[in-house]
């Protein structure tokens with residue numbers, strides 16, 4: 001077996017992130033799986049939670065549980081304040097213009113469905129075109145296909161090149177008078193590619209076409225500033241950002257959200273209801289029907305507290321080092337092909353062998369305590385583009401280490417022996 005240490009990736013320095021300290025914040029990482037220390041490399045699917053987030057959920061349910069926005073009693077007022085404080089933290093974290101522009105949703109999937117149904121059904125019509133890219137997650141394809149079926153619009157797809165990068169000239173060609181919406185991922189979950197989203201937004205805005213960015217995979221790795229990106233909508237999930245499952249955010253420009261009808265009807269999203277007519281609540285509540293995931297919102301706020309307490313330059317350098325180290329080490333394995341070799345990438349490595357199925361590699365790695373994802377990653381068109389049924393995907397987070405990548409590499413060598 002070739003040793004991975006010979007690579008030229010940046011060596012750890014005094015300026016390096018204190019990963020040991022960070023790992024101590026994530027209790028799940030201390031456990032063993034099949035008798036081996038857990039090596040969690042499935043962060044693209046969901047990230048682990050720091051103690052601060054777990055404590056905030058515990059505290060909420062043991063001391064603060066109450067419904068929000070409606071009660072006049074102490075607990076309800078305190079829960080409302082905690083939930084709204086979380087919204088403010090999220091606003092600062094992504095630099096949105098106001099709290100009104102942040103809608104709590106279930107996750108990225110619900111955020112995109114909300115825009116497709118509310119904006120799409122109101123402002124798009126038969127013959128209009130919606131542009132997505134060839135590297136979208138199913139949740140940024142299917143909601144638009146549903147809309148297209150409902151109104152007779154057409155989905156257009158920006159191709160990606162062999163490295164898994166968006167072909168901007170093709171995008172410019174697809175943008176026409178018929179284009180009425182663009183929805184593109186910021187970072188591909190299957191390939192790790194960082195899309196040129198500023199250009200995507202700029203070219204669309206030259207034609208006054210609104211743009212949604214799917215930030216599910218970008219938000220844990222990149223500094224996201226929605227005003228700097230210039231996008232009209234930005235969607236992400238709490239659980240990929242070290243927060244709880246079942247909660248996420250749709251950012252939308254206030255002007256657009258104001259013009260859009262509610263997505264769901266129910267409690268909290270109204271200001272007055274009679275059988276003759278209902279008046280909707282102001283933003284963001286117009287889009288928040290029913291009792292939300294209160295603990296989730298507060299937990300997401302705690303995750304953001306955790307993240308803003310870190311030195312992001314060091315985090316970025318560490319993640320860059322992990323990607324470089326892993327790319328170099330995996331590239332040396334005979335027969336291993338990396339799918340997704342874009343110049344701009346986050347810490348995601350998808351790979352295949354011609355003679356071993358991705359699931360078999362994943363199963364052997366699991367026996368070694370290594371958690372990776374194997375399959376189509378809810379991005380079947382990406383698999384079709386590269387002519388593979390599935391890939392094995394290792395996706396890194398700030399708490400991963402070079403040692404863990406060495407365990408991944410030796411696990412892959414074990415799989416090669418088993419299936420030779």
Ligand code: PMP
Pocket residue numbers: 044045106107108109110137139140185187188189214216217237378
């Ligand atoms: N978009 C991308 C790029 C994703 O990676 C994911 C989750 N894998 C989603 C959307 C959907 O996120 P969720 O399941 O949290 O709604």
